Amino acid sequence: MSKKRMIIVGVGGMGEAWMNTLAASTDADYAALVDVSAPTLARQSARYGVPESVCFTELEQALRIPADGLINVTPPQFHEEVCCAAMRAGLPVLTEKPLSDTLPAAQRMVACAHETEQLLMVAQNYRYQPFVRTMHDLVASGLYGKPGQAQIAFYKGPHFGGFREEMPYPLIIDMSIHHFDMLRYILEAEPVAVSGRSWNPSWSWFDGDASCQLVFECSNGLSVLYHGSWCSTGDETSWSGDWRIECEGGVIASEQDIVTQGATGQPMRLAATAPMPLRAQAYLLDEFVRALRGETVPATTGNDNLKSLTMVFKAVEAVQTGTRVTF
Numbered sequence: 001m002s003k004k005r006m007i008i009v010g011v012g013g014m015g016e017a018w019m020n021t022l023a024a025s026t027d028a029d030y031a032a033l034v035d036v037s038a039p040t041l042a043r044q045s046a047r048y049g050v051p052e053s054v055c056f057t058e059l060e061q062a063l064r065i066p067a068d069g070l071i072n073v074t075p076p077q078f079h080e081e082v083c084c085a086a087m088r089a090g091l092p093v094l095t096e097k098p099l100s101d102t103l104p105a106a107q108r109m110v111a112c113a114h115e116t117e118q119l120l121m122v123a124q125n126y127r128y129q130p131f132v133r134t135m136h137d138l139v140a141s142g143l144y145g146k147p148g149q150a151q152i153a154f155y156k157g158p159h160f161g162g163f164r165e166e167m168p169y170p171l172i173i174d175m176s177i178h179h180f181d182m183l184r185y186i187l188e189a190e191p192v193a194v195s196g197r198s199w200n201p202s203w204s205w206f207d208g209d210a211s212c213q214l215v216f217e218c219s220n221g222l223s224v225l226y227h228g229s230w231c232s233t234g235d236e237t238s239w240s241g242d243w244r245i246e247c248e249g250g251v252i253a254s255e256q257d258i259v260t261q262g263a264t265g266q267p268m269r270l271a272a273t274a275p276m277p278l279r280a281q282a283y284l285l286d287e288f289v290r291a292l293r294g295e296t297v298p299a300t301t302g303n304d305n306l307k308s309l310t311m312v313f314k315a316v317e318a319v320q321t322g323t324r325v326t327f
């Protein structure tokens with residue numbers, strides 16, 4: 001089958017991961033590269049052997065190149081502009097998370113996908129890791145009964161520089177979206193209310209609040225405590241955080257992405273890891289390509305992702321107002 005040709009927009013930071021994913025793929029290839037930074041564009045063009053004739057600093061020029069899809073890896077505030085221009089030009093889009101930096105912009109993007117009848121898919125790669133699938137499958141198996149309470153702890157201290165250090169609520173908007181999306185996937189639960197608070201530790205290098213504690217109430221009665229920080233001073237968790245899921249008859253947990261399980265009164269033991277031949281970006285690219293071939297509908301469409309993004313912005317509203325916010 002012929003390779004699907006992708007325009008990649010934003011080839012700097014995370015764009016590098018997508019360049020590598022495409023380089024390793026037998027199903028997809030580069031159609032064109034776009035970046036507002038000419039030096040970044042020149043560097044990636046040389047590194048990945050993409051001809052300069054299909055490297056552009058303006059999206060409009062790239063949209064004239066024949067292509068099958070567009071992968072958007074720009075910062076969140078540009079997602080609406082880039083994705084909607086692509087969909088209006090007749091291209092399906094796989095965009096990086098968060099879908100957008102505001103809920104109204106994300107809703108406009110989903111409306112644009114609907115109007116143009118183009119696929120809008122969101123790169124929620126954290127779902128597609130073996131240990132995440134292991135927890136999901138264990139919960140879904142019902143081995144320990146229904147989950148009733150869960151806790152997610154996330155502590156990291158990265159110095160990124162750039163847009164994250166200037167945006168409001170960087171942890172909740174740019175990072176916790178992964179954990180919230182994982183929560184919906186692993187627990188097969190939809191939150192209906194959130195309360196909590198956020199703050200910035202005295203040593204924070206972020207302008208916006210880099211720490212929070214939230215409680216999500218879910219439609220099935222499940223209560224989830226989420227606590228995290230992007231200003232951790234040590235003993236960090238993994239990027240996916242540490243999880244503890246308490247079910248009626250036992251516990252499913254993960255620490256540093258290693259899953260353990262135990263029935264009530266029994267010691268915790270290692271869980272068998274679910275097999276996943278494709279992971280993270282490779283999984284997403286494969287799902288995107290299969291969707292372009294009409295073989296599947298991706299799990300993380302823009303429409304589905306609005307539910308994860310709603311958790312983000314309801315959480316922001318809860319910490320801003322100090323009230324319990326319903327969905």
Ligand SMILES: NC(=O)c1ccc[n+]([C@@H]2O[C@H](COP(=O)([O-])OP(=O)(O)OC[C@H]3O[C@@H](n4cnc5c(N)ncnc54)[C@H](O)[C@@H]3O)[C@@H](O)[C@H]2O)c1
Pocket residue numbers: 009010011012013014015034035036037040073074075076078096097098123125162163174
């Ligand atoms: N899924 C993940 O695990 C993961 C990890 C890191 C970042 N991300 C996401 O990827 C996106 C990009 O983050 P990053 O860390 O790579 O940011 P970055 O600032 O490091 O890189 C963004 C690149 O996009 C370019 N750019 C900016 N505006 C543009 C525009 N309008 N048109 C074309 N190019 C433009 C910049 O010049 C830069 O090269 C964000 O949405 C971020 O949340 C996802």
